[in-house]
Amino acid sequence: MAKKATKRKPTPTKRKSPFILSKQNKIILGSLLALFSIALFFSFISFYFTWQEDQSMLTEFKNRNEEAKNLLNKFGASVSHFFVYKGFGISAIIFPILLCISGIYMFLGLDRNGLLKKWIWGLIFVIWISVTLGFFATESPLLGGLIGYEINDFLQDYAGKIGVLLLLVFGLVFIAVRLFKLTPEGIASFFRSKKEALASEFKSSKKPEPETEESFLPLGQDDEPIIIDTYTHKAEIPHLEKEPVENDFEITVQTEPQAEEPQLNMEVEHIVEEQEEIDLLANKLVDDFGEFDPTLELGNYKFPTLELLDQHGVTGGITINQQELEENKDRIVDTLKNYKIGIAQIKATIGPTVTLYEIVPEAGVRISKIKNLEDDIALSLAALGIRIIAPIPGKGTIGIEVPNKNASIVSMRSVIASKKFQNAEMELPIAFGKTISNETFVVDLAKMPHLLMAGATGQGKSVGLNAVLTSLLYKKHPAEVKFILVDPKKVELTLYNKIERHFLAKLPDSEEAIITDNTKVIHTLNSLCIEMDNRYELLKLAMVRNLKEYNTKFKARKLNPNDGHKFLPYIVLVIDEFADLIMTAGKEVETPVARLAQLARAIGIHLIIATQRPSVNVITGIIKANFPARLAFRVTSKIDSRTILDAQGADQLIGRGDMLFTQGNDVTRIQCAFVDTPEVAKITEFIGSQRAYPEAHELPEYVGEDSGTSVDNDISERDGKFREAAEVIVIAQQGSASLIQRKLKLGYNRAGRIVDQLEAAGIVGPFEGSKARQVLIPDLASLQIFLDNEGAS
Numbered sequence: 001m002a003k004k005a006t007k008r009k010p011t012p013t014k015r016k017s018p019f020i021l022s023k024q025n026k027i028i029l030g031s032l033l034a035l036f037s038i039a040l041f042f043s044f045i046s047f048y049f050t051w052q053e054d055q056s057m058l059t060e061f062k063n064r065n066e067e068a069k070n071l072l073n074k075f076g077a078s079v080s081h082f083f084v085y086k087g088f089g090i091s092a093i094i095f096p097i098l099l100c101i102s103g104i105y106m107f108l109g110l111d112r113n114g115l116l117k118k119w120i121w122g123l124i125f126v127i128w129i130s131v132t133l134g135f136f137a138t139e140s141p142l143l144g145g146l147i148g149y150e151i152n153d154f155l156q157d158y159a160g161k162i163g164v165l166l167l168l169v170f171g172l173v174f175i176a177v178r179l180f181k182l183t184p185e186g187i188a189s190f191f192r193s194k195k196e197a198l199a200s201e202f203k204s205s206k207k208p209e210p211e212t213e214e215s216f217l218p219l220g221q222d223d224e225p226i227i228i229d230t231y232t233h234k235a236e237i238p239h240l241e242k243e244p245v246e247n248d249f250e251i252t253v254q255t256e257p258q259a260e261e262p263q264l265n266m267e268v269e270h271i272v273e274e275q276e277e278i279d280l281l282a283n284k285l286v287d288d289f290g291e292f293d294p295t296l297e298l299g300n301y302k303f304p305t306l307e308l309l310d311q312h313g314v315t316g317g318i319t320i321n322q323q324e325l326e327e328n329k330d331r332i333v334d335t336l337k338n339y340k341i342g343i344a345q346i347k348a349t350i351g352p353t354v355t356l357y358e359i360v361p362e363a364g365v366r367i368s369k370i371k372n373l374e375d376d377i378a379l380s381l382a383a384l385g386i387r388i389i390a391p392i393p394g395k396g397t398i399g400i401e402v403p404n405k406n407a408s409i410v411s412m413r414s415v416i417a418s419k420k421f422q423n424a425e426m427e428l429p430i431a432f433g434k435t436i437s438n439e440t441f442v443v444d445l446a447k448m449p450h451l452l453m454a455g456a457t458g459q460g461k462s463v464g465l466n467a468v469l470t471s472l473l474y475k476k477h478p479a480e481v482k483f484i485l486v487d488p489k490k491v492e493l494t495l496y497n498k499i500e501r502h503f504l505a506k507l508p509d510s511e512e513a514i515i516t517d518n519t520k521v522i523h524t525l526n527s528l529c530i531e532m533d534n535r536y537e538l539l540k541l542a543m544v545r546n547l548k549e550y551n552t553k554f555k556a557r558k559l560n561p562n563d564g565h566k567f568l569p570y571i572v573l574v575i576d577e578f579a580d581l582i583m584t585a586g587k588e589v590e591t592p593v594a595r596l597a598q599l600a601r602a603i604g605i606h607l608i609i610a611t612q613r614p615s616v617n618v619i620t621g622i623i624k625a626n627f628p629a630r631l632a633f634r635v636t637s638k639i640d641s642r643t644i645l646d647a648q649g650a651d652q653l654i655g656r657g658d659m660l661f662t663q664g665n666d667v668t669r670i671q672c673a674f675v676d677t678p679e680v681a682k683i684t685e686f687i688g689s690q691r692a693y694p695e696a697h698e699l700p701e702y703v704g705e706d707s708g709t710s711v712d713n714d715i716s717e718r719d720g721k722f723r724e725a726a727e728v729i730v731i732a733q734q735g736s737a738s739l740i741q742r743k744l745k746l747g748y749n750r751a752g753r754i755v756d757q758l759e760a761a762g763i764v765g766p767f768e769g770s771k772a773r774q775v776l777i778p779d780l781a782s783l784q785i786f787l788d789n790e791g792a793s
């Protein structure tokens with residue numbers, strides 16, 4: 001998206017200009033413009049031959065019996081009269097030329113930036129030529145047109161003839177320098193090179209050199225041994241210190257430095273030009289075709305509209321219950337008074353779910369004393385979820401958060417529609433919800449750069465994940481971001497299947513884009529590691545430090561797609577129920593996740609990991625260290641809160657989307673935006689019904705150690721029990737090593753080896769995680785035929 005890097009427009013529905021035409025319309029309009037401009041061109045030309053005869057026709061435009069001599073008849077005569085006679089004279093011809101170029105641009109669907117430049121220069125030319133001709137050709141007004149004449153007249157009244165002449169010369173200099181990039185040095189070197197070319201031509205015509213090797217040899221030096229290079233057959237350099245010899249071109253050049261000075265100057269200029277060549281080429285490509293636009297393939301893609309989201313009954317802001325506020329204030333003041341803590345000042349900020357009471361204690365009160373009263377205050381307020389922030393970072397106050405009796409829902413619609421989100425100039429903006437002071441909370445996932453989410457069951461984790469995904473869907477074009485969704489629960493993220501070919505990425509041979517089984521997760525994570533390495537390689541080649549710089553360079557056409565460069569979308573990997581994965585796959589999952597978390601930030605791969613159980617064996621030290629951004633919904637214990645946030649507080653939340661977010665230092669309390677399943681269904685339906693890419697974004701192939709075997713299908717090297725094992729497997733129609741182990745009383749390793757050989761022979765299918773392998777031979781008779789054929793071939 002060439003335009004995406006610049007300012008975003010306020011509403012997602014109006015991101016594109018309403019004047020964007022479809023490809024067909026562009027072709028139609030482009031050809032119409034080009035043909036019209038050709039007609040106009042000839043009409044202007046013919047005006048110069050027919051204008052006198054057609055003059056009387058101008059008032060007879062409606063009269064169908066009258067005919068004009070102009071090539072375009074009365075229309076041509078009138079338009080030409082307007083543009084040439086009343087307008088700019090002969091320079092009016094530039095208009096059809098500009099129109100023709102515009103038509104070609106439209107026809108070929110080229111970028112409009114280059115065209116705008118041409119129009120600006122065209123208009124400058126039109127005016128300059130018209131005024132110049134108006135100045136010099138006062139006798140023939142048709143050359144400069146009425147405008148040229150009038151401008152001259154006007155200027156001469158104020159600046160006189162000389163003043164206008166100087167202005168015209170300045171115009172010429174301006175055009176020469178800005179458009180043709182002429183400089184005094186450039187002109188001087190041009191003439192110098194011409195002069196030298198002439199001189200050398202003259203010289204060579206005077207002394208024609210015979211085309212033999214001897215012509216390079218110094219003449220008249222018989223007494224000196226001449227060293228001839230065996231490869232080049234030329235005299236070697238040592239002759240330098242010798243007296244200059246007229247006939248020896250090479251030596252003369254090197255022994256007369258003064259005569260060579262102009263040539264040295266020229267060389268310097270040449271080097272400068274060479275250095276700029278890549279940039280010049282890129283600039284030319286951008287001028288001709290415009291910046292690369294990754295969204296072009298789905299050019300008609302429409303962003304989801306706000307109407308797809310519900311208000312959830314919230315139309316206005318938060319309703320303030322004055323009585324509740326007063327009561328809470330009095331209770332806080334009374335409770336603190338009971339403990340002999342005086343309050344100098346108290347202020348309330350009302351949020352969607354909690355109200356923050358900011359207290360300035362009287363001088364001499366110890367902060368730790370108030371902090372220790374947390375439970376007592378909660379008791380006296382008879383409310384759950386009280387949190388004391390002492391002191392509030394950046395302010396000299398103590399905060400007491402008290403849940404509102406009637407919490408209001410923060411709808412996803414309200415946060416998406418907020419100015420803060422709409423105007424967010426972020427790479428991957430996420431609108432989480434609203435803070436305690438009712439401000440929309442927007443953060444950039446690209447800066448986090450990975451997010452860890454935890455919360456006990458039913459506290460709003462799935463809604464939180466949907467809020468993250470919805471935010472990105474409302475802001476990003478399918479070309480800019482791809483999701484990899486891992487959903488071991490198999491039900492939470494299924495709705496996103498509909499946007500598979502727009503927004504999802506998957507392994508080359510997998511059918512389902514949403515990953516639900518563990519083996520596939522391991523493969524996908526390893527495949528992402530390969531993608532990461534590939535991307536680093538591309539970044540290295542492009543000599544940039546991160547994905548943003550890389551894509552900017554690619555859009556500016558400074559990276560050649562023939563060298564493997566391509567526009568790289570962000571990849572967001574979402575793993576729901578991470579605990580479940582770690583429990584079943586352990587290190588196999590942890591290692592690639594840690595590797596990605598450590599290294600993937602620069603190349604645009606971002607991880608979002610959600611878990612119900614934030615225990616230390618799930619969120620291990622290495623994972624924690626690489627996930628500075630953490631989001632905690634309500635958890636069941638202080639320990640869990642510490643594991644996820646490195647601070648307590650998450651155990652005191654009130655649930656239903658009440659959450660704490662930290663990016664390393666401050667902890668912010670946020671009410672998560674609520675987006676319901678039917679809303680997600682509508683959004684995915686809206687996107688899914690639009691034209692899509694032919695396939696989901698393909699990840700690099702990963703060949704796992706356990707998928708397939710490297711065992712050769714060598715009959716002579718097969719285990720002695722191979723045939724028996726094959727029979728057991730075919731009878732049971734179950735390809736498992738443990739079955740062979742039991743039935744044939746073999747050790748595990750030997751049984752495993754036999755299964756590998758069975759796979760290599762094509763009797764059982766590949767490894768499928770916890771499931772038994774598929775048996776590819778239906779019955780014993782078929783097996784018999786199969787093995788006999790194998791032996792015969």
Ligand SMILES: Nc1ncnc2c1ncn2[C@@H]1O[C@H](COP(=O)(O)OP(=O)(O)OP(=O)(O)O)[C@@H](O)[C@H]1O
Pocket residue numbers: 409410455456457458459460461462463464612656657658671672673674675
């Ligand atoms: N931000 C919110 N605003 C209002 N209500 C919410 C919010 N988030 C969640 N809820 C309520 O809590 C319920 C449970 O939320 P959710 O399904 O997200 O929980 P969960 O943490 O994913 O649970 P589990 O881990 O069992 O899947 C929702 O159905 C909704 O009624």
